[in-house]
Amino acid sequence: MHDYLAQVSVFVSVFLLLAASLNLVLGFGGIFSIMQAVFYGIGAYAAALLVVKANAPFPLELLGAFFVSAVVATLVAFVIMRLSDELVIIGTLALQLIFSAVFRNWDAVTGGSYGIFGIGRPSIFGATIASVAAYASLAATVALLCYVLALWLGRSPFGLALRAQREDPVLAASLGHDPVNEKRVVFIFAGGIAGVAGGLYAQYVGYIDPTSFDVTQSLAIITIVVVGGLANLWGTLGAALVLTLIPQLIILLPAASDAAAQIQLLLYGLILVLIVRFWPHGFIPERPAVRAGRLRTVKVATPGDPGAPLDRLASIPITPLRRLAPVVRVVDVKKRFGGIDAVDGVTLEIEPARVTALIGPNGAGKTTLFNVVCGLLRADGGSVAIGDRETTHARPFEIARLGVTRTFQDVRIFPRLTALENVVFALRDADVERALQRLSDVGLLDYADRFAGTLSYAQQKLLMISMVLAREDPLVFLDEIAAGLDHRSVRAFALLIRRLAASGRAVCLVEHNLSFVWEAADMVFVLDQGRIIAAGSPAEIQVDPHVMEIYFGNSVLPARP
Amino acid sequence: MSIFLTLVVLGLTVGSMYALFAASFGLIFNVTRIFHFAHGAVISAAGYLMFVLVSRLGWPLWLGVFGAIVAAALLGALIELVIYRPLRRSNAPHVALFLTSVGVLTVMEGLIGAIFGPGVVVFRFLPLERVHVGLFDVTTANVAMLAVWPLIGLALVYLLWTRSGRFMRAVADTPEVAMNIGIDLDATFLMAFLLGSALTVPATLVYAWYQGLTPMTGLSTILISSAAVVIGGRGGLLPGAVAALCLGVVQAIAIVLLPSGWQDAVVFTILLLVIVLRPRGVFGRVLRW
Numbered sequence: 001m002h003d004y005l006a007q008v009s010v011f012v013s014v015f016l017l018l019a020a021s022l023n024l025v026l027g028f029g030g031i032f033s034i035m036q037a038v039f040y041g042i043g044a045y046a047a048a049l050l051v052v053k054a055n056a057p058f059p060l061e062l063l064g065a066f067f068v069s070a071v072v073a074t075l076v077a078f079v080i081m082r083l084s085d086e087l088v089i090i091g092t093l094a095l096q097l098i099f100s101a102v103f104r105n106w107d108a109v110t111g112g113s114y115g116i117f118g119i120g121r122p123s124i125f126g127a128t129i130a131s132v133a134a135y136a137s138l139a140a141t142v143a144l145l146c147y148v149l150a151l152w153l154g155r156s157p158f159g160l161a162l163r164a165q166r167e168d169p170v171l172a173a174s175l176g177h178d179p180v181n182e183k184r185v186v187f188i189f190a191g192g193i194a195g196v197a198g199g200l201y202a203q204y205v206g207y208i209d210p211t212s213f214d215v216t217q218s219l220a221i222i223t224i225v226v227v228g229g230l231a232n233l234w235g236t237l238g239a240a241l242v243l244t245l246i247p248q249l250i251i252l253l254p255a256a257s258d259a260a261a262q263i264q265l266l267l268y269g270l271i272l273v274l275i276v277r278f279w280p281h282g283f284i285p286e287r288p289a290v291r292a293g294r295l296r297t298v299k300v301a302t303p304g305d306p307g308a309p310l311d312r313l314a315s316i317p318i319t320p321l322r323r324l325a326p327v328v329r330v331v332d333v334k335k336r337f338g339g340i341d342a343v344d345g346v347t348l349e350i351e352p353a354r355v356t357a358l359i360g361p362n363g364a365g366k367t368t369l370f371n372v373v374c375g376l377l378r379a380d381g382g383s384v385a386i387g388d389r390e391t392t393h394a395r396p397f398e399i400a401r402l403g404v405t406r407t408f409q410d411v412r413i414f415p416r417l418t419a420l421e422n423v424v425f426a427l428r429d430a431d432v433e434r435a436l437q438r439l440s441d442v443g444l445l446d447y448a449d450r451f452a453g454t455l456s457y458a459q460q461k462l463l464m465i466s467m468v469l470a471r472e473d474p475l476v477f478l479d480e481i482a483a484g485l486d487h488r489s490v491r492a493f494a495l496l497i498r499r500l501a502a503s504g505r506a507v508c509l510v511e512h513n514l515s516f517v518w519e520a521a522d523m524v525f526v527l528d529q530g531r532i533i534a535a536g537s538p539a540e541i542q543v544d545p546h547v548m549e550i551y552f553g554n555s556v557l558p559a560r561p
Numbered sequence: 562m563s564i565f566l567t568l569v570v571l572g573l574t575v576g577s578m579y580a581l582f583a584a585s586f587g588l589i590f591n592v593t594r595i596f597h598f599a600h601g602a603v604i605s606a607a608g609y610l611m612f613v614l615v616s617r618l619g620w621p622l623w624l625g626v627f628g629a630i631v632a633a634a635l636l637g638a639l640i641e642l643v644i645y646r647p648l649r650r651s652n653a654p655h656v657a658l659f660l661t662s663v664g665v666l667t668v669m670e671g672l673i674g675a676i677f678g679p680g681v682v683v684f685r686f687l688p689l690e691r692v693h694v695g696l697f698d699v700t701t702a703n704v705a706m707l708a709v710w711p712l713i714g715l716a717l718v719y720l721l722w723t724r725s726g727r728f729m730r731a732v733a734d735t736p737e738v739a740m741n742i743g744i745d746l747d748a749t750f751l752m753a754f755l756l757g758s759a760l761t762v763p764a765t766l767v768y769a770w771y772q773g774l775t776p777m778t779g780l781s782t783i784l785i786s787s788a789a790v791v792i793g794g795r796g797g798l799l800p801g802a803v804a805a806l807c808l809g810v811v812q813a814i815a816i817v818l819l820p821s822g823w824q825d826a827v828v829f830t831i832l833l834l835v836i837v838l839r840p841r842g843v844f845g846r847v848l849r850w
Contacts, residue, residue, distance in 0.1 A: 032656055079837060087836045089596070089659065090791055094829040094836070097784065101826035215780075219663055226660060259675045262776070266671030272664035276657045277644055 006136035008248045010204045013136075013143035016240040017197035019224035020150045020233055021190035026222070027230030028159055029186045030166030032089045035076070035096040036194050036221045039069040041103055041213025043195025044202040048116045049109070051203065058122035058129075062142065062199045069195025070188050077184040096215050103210035115209030119202050139200045146193050151233050153189070155289045157430035160417070162186055163231060163289075164425050167414040174374065174408075175426055175471070176400035216265070223272045243268070288418045290432050292439075292448035313465065314495040316441050321504040325352035325403070325474030326387025328373065328506065333382035335368050335530075342368040344530035345382070350508045352474070355501045357509040357517045359541075360527035361550060366510040367409065369527070370479055374406050375399040386475070405468050406477040410484075411460040415453025419444055419463050422452050426467035435470065442466045457484065465496075476500055477508045482516040494520040514551075518542065526550070567697050568813040574703035576809015578771075580802040581709035581764035582786035583793070584716065585757045587801035589637075590790055591733040592753035598662040599640050601783030602669035603758045607633040608765045608774045609673055612684045622686050630762045637758025640665060641751055666779055674776035684769040702771040712763055713802055716756070720797070720850055725752055730850060733797070788832040794842015797850030804844060 022036045043065035050056035050064045080091045103110050110116070121129050122138070129135050153159055165172040165179035172179050202208045220243075228239030247264040328350035335343040343365040350356045358366045371377040373384050375396040383392045386402050400406075414422050423435040439445050442462040447455060452463055461484075468476060478497070482490050490513060497520045501507050511517045517524060518538045526534040526547050534544050541547055582604070589597045607629040614625035644661050690701050720726035731739040732749045740746055768774075768782065786801070789808055793800030811831065812824045819827070835843060 079833075083836065084840065086596070086655070087840055089656075090787075091833060091836050093784075094788070094833040097829040098826050098833065101823060101829075105820065105822040105826075216667075219667060222660070223664075259678075262671045262674030262679065264671070265667050266675060269664045269667030269669075269671055273644070273661050273668065276653075276661045276664065277648065 003132045006132040007204075008245065009136045010132075010139045010200070011248065012241055012244045013139040014197045014201045014204075015221070015224060015244045016143050016237060017146055017200070018194055018221045019228065019236045019240045020147050021193035021197070022221050023225045023228070023230065023233060023236045024150055024153065024159075024162075024186050025190045026225055027232065028154060028162040028166065029183050030085075030162075031081075031183055031187060032085060033092040033187070034089060034215070034218050034222065035092040035099070036190075037213045037215070037217035038096055038099040039073055039191040039194035040198040040201070040217070040221075041099065041210070042072050043069045043192075043198025044208050044213065045103070045110055045116070045198070046195065047199030048119045048202045048208055051119050051122075052116060058124050058138075059142075061122065061203070062196050065195040065199035066192040067195075069198070070192035073188045073191025074184075076191075077187045081180050081183050081187070093215070096218055100210060100214050103213055110210070113210060115207060116202075117207050119206045119208070121206075122203055135204060139204065142196065142200060146196060147233070147237070150193070153186075154231070154233050157424070158182070158185075160289050160421055160425050160430070163421075164414050164417060167416055168412065170376070170396070171408070171412050171414065172425075173396040174376075174400055174406050175467075176397055176428075178395075178397045220268055223268045227271060227275055243271070288421055288449065290420060290424055290435075291418075292420050292436060292445070312441075312443055312492075313462075313489075314492040316465075316469065316496060318469065318499055318503050319472045321474055323474075324504045325506040327351055328475065328508075329383075329385045330369070330373060331383045331385075333369065333372055333384060334380045335365070335372055335377060336380050341530045343372065343379075346527070346530070346532055347382075348525055348532065348535070350475075350506050351523070352506045353501055353504050354522040355497055355507045355509065355520050356523045356525070357511055357521035358525050358527055359511055359514065359517055360533075363529075364527040365530040366527050367479060368530075370406070370477060370508075370510055373399075374404060374477065402475075403473045404475040404477060405471040405473040407464055407468060407479055407481060409480045411457065411464050413452045413460055413463055413467070415451065417452055418449050419452050419455065419459075420448040422463055423466055423470050426470045428471070438466045438470045439463075441469070461485075474504070475506050475508075477510075479510045480512060481509065482511060482513040485513075490516045491519065563696065565814075565817060567699075568817060569810055570694075570697045571699060571703060572810035572813025573806065574699065574706040574809075575771075575813065576806035577709050578706040578764050578767055579782075579785055579789060579805035579809050581712060582761060582782050583789040583801035583805035584713050584798035585760035585764075586783065586786045587790040587793070587798040588716070588720075588729075588760070589753050589757040590787075591795060591797055592729050593641075593645070593750050594736075595645055596659050596662065596787065597640075597757075598659065598783055598787070599644075599665035599669075600637075600757070600761070600786075601779030602666045603633050603636050603640075603779075604761050604765050604782050605669050605673055605774070605776070605779030606636055607762050608684075608769050608778060609677065609682070611762075611766060612682055612769065612774060615686050616684060625686075626762060626766060629765070630759045633762050634755045634759040637754040638751055641754040646747065646750075666783065669779060670776045677776070679776060681773040681775050683773045686770065689770065700771070702767055705767050705770070709764060709767075712760065713798065716760060716798065717850060719756075725749070729753055730797070785828060788828055792832055792835045792843055793848075794839075794845025796842075796845040796848060799848040799850055800842060800844035803848060804842075 018036055018040055025031045025033050046068035047061040047065040050061040056064065076095060080088055083091055104113050121135060129138055161177050161182055165177060165182055169179040224239045224243050225236060227243060228235030246267055247260065250260045250263050330346060330348050333343055333346050346369055360366055368377065372379045375394050379392055383390060385391060389402060391399055419439060420435055423438050424430050424432055427435055436448065439448050442465060444459060444462055447459060452460060455463065482493055494516055497507055521538055524536060524538055524541045525532050526541060528550050534541060534547050586600050610632050611625045611629045614620045614628055615622055645658055648658055691698060692701055692704060720730055728744045728749050731744060732746060736746060785808065786805060789805035790801035793804035808828050811827060815824045815827045
């Protein structure tokens with residue numbers, strides 16, 4: 001009976017590792033991989049060969065398993081990480097089936113369908129760990145070490161970055177992250193961990209064959225992750241425990257022992273269907289990586305007038321700049337969509353310590369120009385330089401790292417990250433105390449632990465501003481930041497933006513709200529059909545008859561309030 | 562050379578059988594955009610049902626097949642009504658639909674395994690005889706496999722020239738527009754599931770005749786037919802059917818060129834290459850419906 005319990009504990013250890021590693025990939029990274037059993041298998045074969053052929057002592061065989069699986073995962077990651085989400089499912093499924101065929105047929109290495117026999121138990125300092133109980137505690141130790149590592153990773157800034165890019169890779173890139181690379185890293189690490197699980201399994205059973213690493217096994221691992229909750233490693237621990245025990249208990253039933261494998265399939269399938277069918281969203285209960293509750297040492301003055309939180313913006317603290325912002329030079333930039341010249345040879349400079357505004361009717365090419373400068377779109381002609389760096393072909397995260405913060409039209413935040421996590425993610429050093437300070441600056445401290453998606457529109461907008469300020473970047477590009485604001489808030493925003501420029505930053509606005517532009521901007525460029533048709537101070541633009549015509553037909557512009 | 566040609570002919574027949582599986586999966590996938598893995602559960606269930614009705618209960622073959630067609634259509638519709646539709650209503654993520662679909666397939670695999678055991682069930686409702694067609698030596702089942710093409714033709718006639726067929730194509734093309742001009746999405750989806758599920762039965766019948774049934778039958782047929790549909794690309798049931806035919810030939814040729822056992826790997830390597838190099842599929846632009 002003791003041996004039986006020990007055996008169960010070995011299997012729990014193995015499946016905990018498999019499910020926790022897959023949860024990093026699936027739950028945190030949002031990579032829907034159906035091939036975790038492949039890395040499990042590769043680790044098992046690698047460890048088995050190391051033990052059988054090379055007599056590798058503990059823990060070399062497990063390190064070897066980690067390494068070989070991680071190498072294969074690296075190759076896979078470079079193939080699949082650029083695919084769309086749906087194709088990742090199909091691609092990893094295809095890879096699972098290809099590798100299953102390799103396990104079955106590469107006789108020279110894997111022993112074909114017969115597998116590898118006579119894998120000895122590991123030895124430490126020459127002493128073999130022969131008893132099941134001793135091996136079980138060794139496996140549990142290894143599993144716990146890896147699990148704690150996974151927990152730590154999940155709560156680290158890297159784990160936060162993974163969840164953020166899963167929600168919105170474009171926004172994550174605009175905050176200086178490289179989502180594709182982050183996904184690759186977690187996929188490779190998780191592949192290695194699954195390899196360790198394979199090594200533990202191989203040395204326990206002493207004999208491995210391809211059926212342990214097939215597509216059914218991958219689906220079983222997904223089931224454990226889904227039952228435990230995506231991006232919730234504690235849930236994974238519980239689910240690995242329960243779902244590994246079920247088949248072990250089925251074997252004990254004399255009537256069912258013949259069909260144990262089938263009954264396990266049946267149960268796993270049923271559990272998967274029921275969980276997803278009845279909790280289609282609930283099967284994703286996130287665990288925030290940081291919470292304000294126990295970290296709240298920042299004592300902040302209670303916000304004044306809670307009725308109009310946007311008013312507070314005018315007096316929000318702004319970090320001073322050490323050096324003046326670099327100049328952004330846009331030279332003859334062109335961008336075509338199909339037959340339409342969205343941006344048709346625009347040349348302009350965005351200067352430090354000033355607010356530059358791009359205005360123009362809908363479809364004038366303002367946001368397209370923004371996206372070209374920020375690397376989201378590739379220019380068809382012309383060049384962009386930030387300071388003395390040529391950035392025409394730089395990618396969004398590279399441009400963000402040069403000190404550019406941009407916002408997107410409307411509000412764009414990470415809905416399934418808490419408000420606090422949003423700000424922590426935006427900060428360069430991920431410092432929680434400072435993030436709390438930033439939140440309290442905009443009066444959102446009380447909402448720190450709420451998921452950003454559940455905040456009101458105005459609160460989300462404040463959160464977005466808080467993230468912009470948290471970046472402390474010298475270049476700030478704001479796309480229609482005043483949209484949807486009432487008159488008072490517009491004035492507060494204008495003041496905030498003036499102060500940003502006064503600190504030496506270069507601020508660039510794309511705006512429809514003209515009274516906001518007149519109030520905030522030093523320099524205005526008017527775009528129409530992809531070209532600049534007028535440039536000058538707000539006072540000059542306001543009396544330009546050509547501009548008036550584009551905006552209002554032949555009527556007169558409203559005077560300054 | 563003659564061995565090679567014989568294999569090509571064999572590949573064309575087996576590929577034809579895959580083509581019907583792929584066409585049925587492709588119909589559902591194009592109309593509903595659900596990656597309906599549970600289609601494999603429908604295939605398995607109908608196969609074992611025919612086996613029980615005909616071999617165990619002694620029903621005449623035509624009646625057994627008819628019963629299986631009805632059962633398959635109902636099972637497909639049931640999956641749509643009980644699982645997919647409520648999930649769509651609650652705006653579940655796409656992945657959720659796929660996961661339940663896989664779950665249903667797994668349940669069916671386990672259920673069949675628990676009842677019939679994990680081994681092969683032989684279903685010889687007619688003797689499987691060698692026949693000589695011209696120079697080639699094939700089995701009666703291989704000849705029967707070619708009969709799927711008239712069935713695919715019938716399905717096409719339905720899609721091209723009937724009112725509800727046109728609705729289906731409209732929904733497959735742009736669901737939003739189709740809904741705005743008053744097409745009932747739910748009804749069209751249900752129709753796709755009924756038709757797509759029923760369409761599998763003839764292919765399942767020859768499959769069972771040719772190589773018997775195992776609990777894994779549903780999984781292996783759905784893997785190859787979904788691979789064919791992705792390789793073929795969007796645009797109706799023809800791209801998938803033609804891709805399936807090609808896969809049949811490639812698999813057959815792989816038997817000569819590679820050691821046995823590697824045929825699956827060839828199919829899924831092709832799938833992988835296609836989604837990396839041509840993510841929109843190979844025939845989607847050329848073949849419509």
